[in-house]
Amino acid sequence: MxxxxxxxxxxxxxxxxxxxxxxxxxxxxxxxxxxxxxxxxxxxxxxxxxxxxxxxxxxxxxxxxxxxxxxxxLASAQALLTRVTTVARGTQTLTIGFMPGITLTAATVAFTARHPEVNVRLLRTTWEDQVEVLRDGRADVGVVRLPIDRDGLRVQSLFREPRVVMLPLGHVLADRESVTVADLASEHLLQDPNAVPEWRDVAVELRDKRRREIPVIHQVEEKLELVAAGAGICVLPLSTATFYTRADVVAVRVDGIAPNEVALAWVATRRSPLIHDFAEAAADCLAASHPEAHRQAPE
CATH class of the missing domain: 1.10.10.10 (Winged helix-like DNA-binding domain superfamily/Winged helix DNA-binding domain)
Structure with missing residues (x-):
């Protein structure tokens, strides 16, 4: 059948x-x-x-x-159609998905030097679609922030970087060099508590279990607007906080919170030499492009 x-x-x-x-x-x-x-x-x-x-x-x-x-x-079928259509146009293309705050310039320059005939396209992703774009063929390879659903994917760790809490200017903790998770337990977190399990585990003991509804937030800019307005706090990777610097929001280091891990991911059944070559370029260049990063050993 x-x-x-x-x-x-x-x-x-x-x-x-x-x-x-x-x-x-x-x-x-x-x-x-x-x-x-x-x-x-x-x-x-x-x-x-x-x-x-x-x-x-x-x-x-x-x-x-x-x-x-x-x-x-269905995602695989869509990916197949996307790749066939791209090849039929006669131009080799590599589409790279990437999360906010991650700078790809050094890696794409190194890749393009090796493959000047390939058209490199960049696709900004979010926590919601960074894996979806790989499975449906919108991107060939993604620079992702873990954790992700690894089912059917090849994942290659690149580096880890600290995470910071974003506070409104004038917040009682904003002038601190660093804060602890316990310092933040009474704050309203503008993201899924499971994304910050250290906060979740402390806050459940100190807060009323009833929690204000989290608005649907699709972009970093939306989170920072809410932070600046005093609606709550959010925890971001340092590179993202640095990229989206604004005068009315302060980034403060959080002691006792796990770093964010950045990795490459692609569909495991893909055997494209272009993906392999970009993975090599990314492994060589991306950690160096993020000064606060700690390079991961190859898996």
Whole structure:
């Protein structure tokens, strides 16, 4: 049996929405058409993937397994199309994803000196999509900040760098040379507490368990706007804090907090010599481009 990728995309939309009407709107198709396509997929699989009753739509065990496998499969299919289209244009291209604060200039210059015929493109990423852009083919290789979901990826550590807390100018701690995690426990953290487990573990003992809702924040600039306005604090890698320096926000070193690790990542099945050569250039140049970094030993 050959799987129909279009039906898989329809299935993923319903599985993520758990509502046929919303999924149909997202896919820009009529709901009856979507229902027929899902029934057809179930017939082909010989298994029900959803249960439907007055309480709503839910995944069956088979549906949960299908969702787990369908998402990376669709991403791989999209990546294949992206790479084939790029090659068909007749120009070799290497697209590099990178997180805020990371300077790629030395690595890209070294790579371009070795491959002057290759068009190097840069794609800025976020915590939410730094892995996604690799899996769906938007980037060939990424300079990522750990931790990430390593499933299906090759990861090569580059360096570690300190993290600092961003405080509004005039904050009672802003004139300190350094602070401890305990000093920050009563502050409102403008990011997922799991991203700063040291703060999370101390704060849970000292704070009311009810926590103000964290706004949806997509960019570093948004976090710093909220910090400057006194809405809370955030913890950033030092290079990011340095890159986004502003007069109304102060960066202070935090004692007892783990450094951030920067690494290269790419899809493990890729065998492109361009990725290999950029990885070599990055290993030689990136740590040197970040003075506060501590270079990692090769894995």
């Amino acid at each position: 050959d799987l129909d990728l279009r039906k898989l995309r329809y299935f993923v939309a319903v599985a993520q929405e758990l509502h046929f009407g919303r999924a149909a709107e997202r896919l820009h198709i009529a709901q009856p058409v979507l229902s027929r396509q899902i029934r057809s997929l179930e017939d082909e699989l010989g298994a029900e993937v959803f249960t439907r009753d007055r309480r709503g739509t839910a995944l069956t065990a088979a549906g949960e397994q299908l969702l787990e496998d369908a998402v990376p499969l």
